[in-house]
Amino acid sequence: MTDENTSGIFGRGEENTAYAKYFIGQSYLNVLSREGVVIANVTFEPGCRNNWHVHNADKGGGQILLCTSGRGWYQQWGKPAQVLRPGDVVNIPTGVKHWHGAAGDSWFSHLAVEVPGENLSNQWLEPVSDEAYRALT
Amino acid sequence: MTDENTSGIFGRGEENTAYAKYFIGQSYLNVLSREGVVIANVTFEPGCRNNWHVHNADKGGGQILLCTSGRGWYQQWGKPAQVLRPGDVVNIPTGVKHWHGAAGDSWFSHLAVEVPGENLSNQWLEPVSDEAYRALT
Numbered sequence: 656m657t658d659e660n661t662s663g664i665f666g667r668g669e670e671n672t673a674y675a676k677y678f679i680g681q682s683y684l685n686v687l688s689r690e691g692v693v694i695a696n697v698t699f700e701p702g703c704r705n706n707w708h709v710h711n712a713d714k715g716g717g718q719i720l721l722c723t724s725g726r727g728w729y730q731q732w733g734k735p736a737q738v739l740r741p742g743d744v745v746n747i748p749t750g751v752k753h754w755h756g757a758a759g760d761s762w763f764s765h766l767a768v769e770v771p772g773e774n775l776s777n778q779w780l781e782p783v784s785d786e787a788y789r790a791l792t
Numbered sequence: 793m794t795d796e797n798t799s800g801i802f803g804r805g806e807e808n809t810a811y812a813k814y815f816i817g818q819s820y821l822n823v824l825s826r827e828g829v830v831i832a833n834v835t836f837e838p839g840c841r842n843n844w845h846v847h848n849a850d851k852g853g854g855q856i857l858l859c860t861s862g863r864g865w866y867q868q869w870g871k872p873a874q875v876l877r878p879g880d881v882v883n884i885p886t887g888v889k890h891w892h893g894a895a896g897d898s899w900f901s902h903l904a905v906e907v908p909g910e911n912l913s914n915q916w917l918e919p920v921s922d923e924a925y926r927a928l929t
Contacts, residue, residue, distance in 0.1 A: 694905065
């Protein structure tokens with residue numbers, strides 16, 4: 656597949672090396688806006704997902720996902736994983752433990768919109784195990 | 793064309809009646825996020841454009857456009873209009889007089905990301921005349 660086919664209209668960008676230690680599999684990052692609101696298109700190869708993590712902030716913060724291509728997963732701690740498809744929107748509040756990533760048999764891309772706030776930080780936690788990931792249907 | 797073909801993956805939504813008085817032609821609004829960061833998919837029928845306007849704020853503010861479908865125009869006051877295509881990103885700072893809309897022969901859709909700030913307001917000004925609009929190439 657071409658880059659466009661696997662990453663949607665906002666492009667694949669560069670290998671996501673800065674966050675690779677918090678991901679299983681290869682992801683890509685195309686930063687679209689650095690001012691006002693930080694927005695990036697994130698692309699996951701099939702099977703790729705990030706570790707469980709939490710967005711923290713003293714005020715505001717969190718992340719909004721706008722799905723642009725392929726098929727993926729989003730899961731909040733303690734809830735069933737939900738399938739994500741192009742056009743789906745996920746509002747991730749601060750303090751909520753979660754992960755997201757591609758389906759096992761599909762590339763997946765979403766815009767990640769960083770909600771501004773005060774003292775923003777990410778808390779990276781354990782990986783999504785192969786056993787748990789493969790059990791998703 | 794179907795709704796999906798004319799509005800891209802984020803959908804057409806409702807007729808944009810609230811802002812119709814500031815537009816020439818029919819536009820549509822699909823609000824995707826009301827919390828954290830306000831995000832909507834805006835769709836313009838061929839020939840539709842908004843009036844010249846300015847986003848004001850005491851702090852922060854402005855708007856980021858992420859083009860999702862079709863072909864359109866963005867123009868800052870005193871500068872040539874620029875063509876917009878899917879994947880293009882426009883960062884509109886506060887205080888800048890501008891307009892955006894569809895090309896004359898194409899539907900056009902963009903995500904509008906409202907940059908948070910203090911005392912946000914929009915200042916709506918004169919329409920883009922038929923003469924000026926038709927002269928765009």
